[in-house]
Amino acid sequence: MDSSNPIGLFDSGVGGLTVMSEVVKALPNEHILYLGDTAHLPYGNKSPSAIIRFAIENANFLMRQKIKLLIISCHTACAHAIDILQTLLPIPVLGVRDPGFCDLLQATRTKRVAVLATASTIASGTFQTLLQAEKLHVYPIACPLFVPFVEEGLQNHAAAKLIAEYYLSSLKGTGIDVALLACTHYPLLSTVIQEVLGTEVRLIEPAHSTAQMAAQLLKERNLLNPSTSSPIYRFFASDDPEKFRRLAKIFFPFPIEKVELV
Amino acid sequence: MDSSNPIGLFDSGVGGLTVMSEVVKALPNEHILYLGDTAHLPYGNKSPSAIIRFAIENANFLMRQKIKLLIISCHTACAHAIDILQTLLPIPVLGVRDPGFCDLLQATRTKRVAVLATASTIASGTFQTLLQAEKLHVYPIACPLFVPFVEEGLQNHAAAKLIAEYYLSSLKGTGIDVALLACTHYPLLSTVIQEVLGTEVRLIEPAHSTAQMAAQLLKERNLLNPSTSSPIYRFFASDDPEKFRRLAKIFFPFPIEKVELV
Incomplete structure (x- = not known):
């Protein structure tokens, strides 16, 4: 080579x-x-x-x-x-999968983590399998509209916030301390995601x-x-x-x- | 045959x-x-x-x-x-193009019409060319997020209304009396589109x-x-x-x- x-x-x-x-x-x-x-x-x-x-x-x-x-x-x-x-x-x-997985493992204290990804990534179960093997409690969330919002440059529009609330509201009260942005588009929505999840949740992108x-x-x-x-x-x-x-x-x-x- | x-x-x-x-x-x-x-x-x-x-x-x-x-x-x-x-x-x-065009021609009284479609349909200029040849004033509007909203079954979510307002607010005061839904997904958003455009605008899908x-x-x-x-x-x-x-x-x-x- x-x-x-x-x-x-x-x-x-x-x-x-x-x-x-x-x-x-x-x-x-x-x-x-x-x-x-x-x-x-x-x-x-x-x-x-x-x-x-x-x-x-x-x-x-x-x-x-x-x-x-x-x-x-x-x-x-x-x-x-x-x-x-x-x-x-x-x-x-x-x-990007394994670095994301390693970052998540290192960052969590509560051992309760969220993985935000496309419908297809979530359906694959890949992060769930890896993280459950490490005894982490995983909350997998498919966020199919996030990519189109970013592609249209509307990541700061009020509708993006509503959609983030729609996808992420089930995470409230779960005790997660880290959320992996397991899609390369999602970091552009990190302001909105952070607002919805609160500052106690750390966002990670690999x-x-x-x-x-x-x-x-x-x-x-x-x-x-x-x-x-x-x-x-x-x-x-x-x-x-x-x-x-x-x-x-x-x-x-x-x-x-x-x-x-x- | x-x-x-x-x-x-x-x-x-x-x-x-x-x-x-x-x-x-x-x-x-x-x-x-x-x-x-x-x-x-x-x-x-x-x-x-x-x-x-x-x-x-x-x-x-x-x-x-x-x-x-x-x-x-x-x-x-x-x-x-x-x-x-x-x-x-x-x-x-x-x-679906020509029936849509004919329906629009027959329906308008003000000769001012809107065409709502994907970015690619609008960029093609196909409806603009056809309708301008008939001396109609055309307002072409690309609505790229409408399809993902429908595909995700979120056409009645509050965010869909915000996005419809974002795309369609420029039509207010234009005097259009008909809007062509020039994408087969858009009829599923007709309630929201009608709310934004008002009841005086007739929605057509071919x-x-x-x-x-x-x-x-x-x-x-x-x-x-x-x-x-x-x-x-x-x-x-x-x-x-x-x-x-x-x-x-x-x-x-x-x-x-x-x-x-x-």
Whole structure:
């Protein structure tokens, strides 16, 4: 494996760019490819078999670009496909699931936690299984309207607050002290979610710890890029690259000059 | 062409079943195939080229089942692909666009009308072009959150009213007397939309007139099914047939026993 090869990330759309921006900070010498599978978004209300198919197609596309590490930057894709991709691919595969799980374990004192995610992630039971094995009491909440609100830029609209109250009111009185935002769109709603849950509940999102885990893995396997010349970032979308570029600004603090259609 | 062949309908999901239920009433002897392209839904925020590709794939699938008439039961697909499918296919192709346009023309007195639709339908400019050619003043409004609200069964939630006010407040004082619900999901929000627009604005949705136009076309071309034995209805979905069957109940008043995966 050539350590100068790029890291590959994919998500159904722009949400995973929050992970990429942390990877850029943690690994400033690495070339990075990002694929947004916008032709199939959102993943959150699709079936496991469809998500697995999309994930394999995305991984195959990135493998053809000779990536050295894959980071699945979408919780729904992780929930259904990380084990499959770890088995299929000849390169290391990380996802946002395990860092999220580790962060949650470390942060809780009451051992009562909430997981907020898409309908498909919640239905997969992946976080419930992991957390119950650690004797945590888990409150899984599917929040299907959160992604469309963020995609429409209406995360601060009064209706978003009403919807957050609708989804999260059952958490009152449960004694949770941590809530995992297990969808890369949800951090953009964190003000609203925090208002509804109260300041005693800590919100966690795993973009930062995913990037830390990626850095550690590359170091351990001697795969850090030895070059310190300017890294190359390339962005791909399976539909409407211009819309991707426009929406990307919400999630990614660096300029994106070009998005390529795949 | 065999007049005992079925009619084919497609939509991105279950919304087009409102059209199918009107076709069932208008043409009770006809066999009908319905395809929901749930692997790619929603269409409303995808690019024209993606929607054209999906529409051609859907039409090809239905053509292989030997349909005698295609009814595009999705406004977004109509907006981008009806002309292409009418050119490509050797059978008659109808869509919800033209009946909607005709209904609007007949209903308005003030010659000021609103068209409420997905972002992609509005961006296509299809209704604006048709209506401006008739000297109507058109107010096109994209309402991207309406479909997710309906899909989540939250069309009567207080947040839906707030979102309707957000999208439609610019119509106040414009003198419109008719609003076309140019998305098959929107009739489920008609109570909320009517509250916001006021009772002086008439809401129009073209499912009924699309079915009437289909009946007239089959009659004119001698394509009515001569048999009066029980017609066969078959339902197909490109993802998660069980979810399709569950959601279909909101849109279709008859029982659906089986949905086949394509």
